[in-house]
Amino acid sequence: MMRIGHGFDVHRFGEGDHLRIGGVAIPFDRGFIAHSDGDVLLHAICDALLGACALGDIGRHFPDTDPAWAGADSRELLRRVVAQVHEAGFRVGNLDATVMAQAPKLAPHVEAMAEAIAADLAVARGAVNVKATTTERLGFTGRGEGIAAEAVALLVGEGADE
Ligand SMILES: Nc1ccn([C@@H]2O[C@H](COP(=O)(O)O)[C@@H](O)[C@H]2O)c(=O)n1
Numbered sequence: 379m380m381r382i383g384h385g386f387d388v389h390r391f392g393e394g395d396h397l398r399i400g401g402v403a404i405p406f407d408r409g410f411i412a413h414s415d416g417d418v419l420l421h422a423i424c425d426a427l428l429g430a431c432a433l434g435d436i437g438r439h440f441p442d443t444d445p446a447w448a449g450a451d452s453r454e455l456l457r458r459v460v461a462q463v464h465e466a467g468f469r470v471g472n473l474d475a476t477v478m479a480q481a482p483k484l485a486p487h488v489e490a491m492a493e494a495i496a497a498d499l500a501v502a503r504g505a506v507n508v509k510a511t512t513t514e515r516l517g518f519t520g521r522g523e524g525i526a527a528e529a530v531a532l533l534v535g536e537g538a539d540e
């Protein structure tokens with residue numbers, strides 16, 4: 379059986395000196411405003427995986443009102459979601475994602491992101507793809523107000539189709 383899921387997330391910039399995206403710390407003159415570390419890409423991936431399993435969304439599992447997740451490492455959140463995917467009887471087939479950011483330049487970091495994500499998804503490096511795009515200075519990402527990310531995940535396995 380195969381299941382597909384989609385995830386989307388946005389984080390606004392605030393004060394800071396780095397961004398955490400795809401599990402990688404990227405020096406920048408802004409930070410993300412968030413309850414956790416604000417890793418917009420890993421949050422979109424969590425939602426894609428939860429969506430494929432019909433398990434709701436990240437905010438249901440890790441409420442932003444719960445102090446347990448204050449400053450949380452989103453790689454830990456992703457690993458918890460992957461454990462739920464496995465418990466549901468699925469494994470990740472492949473994952474594709476796009477980060478929308480006018481800046482910083484992400485191309486130098488996408489390999490490290492894909493390696494970290496593949497490790498957390500318990501899949502081969504070749505099952506993960508991370509892309510970046512500007513939005514040609516249009517919209518909130520184009521104005522440099524924040525960053526958005528989308529992810530699509532395919533799951534395979536014998537999970538119950540209930
Ligand atoms: N934050 C970003 C955005 C884009 N890139 C790379 O540049 C390429 C061209 O971007 P366009 O928005 O003009 O299509 C894109 O394919 C990425 O490789 C980047 O590294 N960081």
Ligand SMILES: C[C@@]1(CO)OP(=O)(O)OP(=O)(O)OC[C@H]1O
Binds near residue numbers: 411441
């Ligand atoms: C990740 C969580 C953790 O409390 O908080 P935030 O870092 O604010 O990120 P968001 O994308 O709004 O998702 C909700 C929460 O699950």
